[in-house]
Amino acid sequence: MSEKKAAFYYREQYYLLPQEYSSVEELKSKITVPLHIKLQSLCEDNKVAGNIEKGICIAPYFYSEYGYPAWNVLIEDVSDIYPVEVELLTQAEYNERIRKVILEYCPGCQRYKPISNRVQSLNGHFEEISLNSVCFFRQNSKPSPRVCRENLFWLGGRWYHFDPSGKDAEDVMDDIKSVIYLKFDSGEKDAHDSNKMTVFFKPEFFTGVLADTLESYIEKALYFTKFRMQFGQQAPVSKEEFEKQVAETNRDTMKKNCKRYGVSLAKLDFDPALEDKVAGSLKPLFDHFYSVQLLKEPGAMYLLLLDECQFLKEMHFRTPLLESANAEITVYNQYNVSRYRISFDMKKQILGD
DSSP, rough: OEEEEEEESSSSOEEEOOOOHHHHHHEEEEEEESSEEEEEEEEBOEEEEEEESOOOOOEEEEESSEEEEEEEEEOOGGGGEEEEEEEEOOHHHHEEEHHHHHHHHHOOOOTTOOSSSSGGGGGTTTBOOOOOOBSSOOOOOOSSOHHHHHHHHHHHHHHHHHHHHGSSHHHHHHHHHHOOOOOSSSSOSSSSSEEEEEEEEEEHHHHHHHHHHHHHHHHHHOOOOOEEESSOOOOOOHHHHHHHHGGGGGGGHHHHHHHTTEEEEEEOOOOOOOGGHHHHHHHHHHTTTSEEEEEEEEEEEEEESSHHHHHHHHHTTHHHHHHHHOOOEEOSSSSOEEEOOOOOSOOOOEEOO
């Protein structure tokens, strides 16, 4: 039978509460930091080999039968420990629960294929929908929306085989336009160094922020090439420019840009007292190009989402921290304007088309 257990979230990982403590608050009050402590971890991906059972789940629901890997964890700051109640289930129990969720929630999604009595038919859902019916991947219309992060990786794959350093400027710009739909006015290779290229474009918001994103992606992720891009002009982002983009009067234009590039704009609001903790937790999402931080102010971050669905799923994973920070995110995409209060329920409020 499934059972609920006391656990806690510490720096992007879930752990079971050690048996010698009656509560997370007792643990926080009794330990002296810094402390190395062996803890049983709870994983969303248990890396189960095979074609049938995958061992994949979504917090706060975890498996009870694959063991809890013991990690030697360094606790440096008890304020980074957030209590959470988790539910532990066997794979069979999880399968039964998720089947009911799929049948109730998923019909009508353009990506949905009717499931059968076979366990294998559940595959693909484990990564996307939780046992309390939270799913960010539902698609209500065709065609499938573009995802900028995937297109960036596709461009990187192309350049892995055909290094841009060996191409002329026009061919490089054609690659960029055909894969990530970003068009520059002109470009030129350095006369003395084919690894360097300067591009020029009109001072337009989306072109500017995506050009900066592409430059960062090339520098941080494309380890196999010395090719680098620079721009003939700077494109700083201001709060006023962000608000201009998401204004109701600009909705049609913004929706077209979001659709073209496969991006969304978002504003994350949170308790400014926890700004350092929120920023530290989200840094891996910026480093791995799920999102770009355009600017920030006390208690707010203005974001370009390169993979909206996966970014929101990562926010859901960080619920114990973000919920304590009273975090809310407003998302402006090609379909509508919506707001989520970060929690394991992630209730969505539609604010406008």
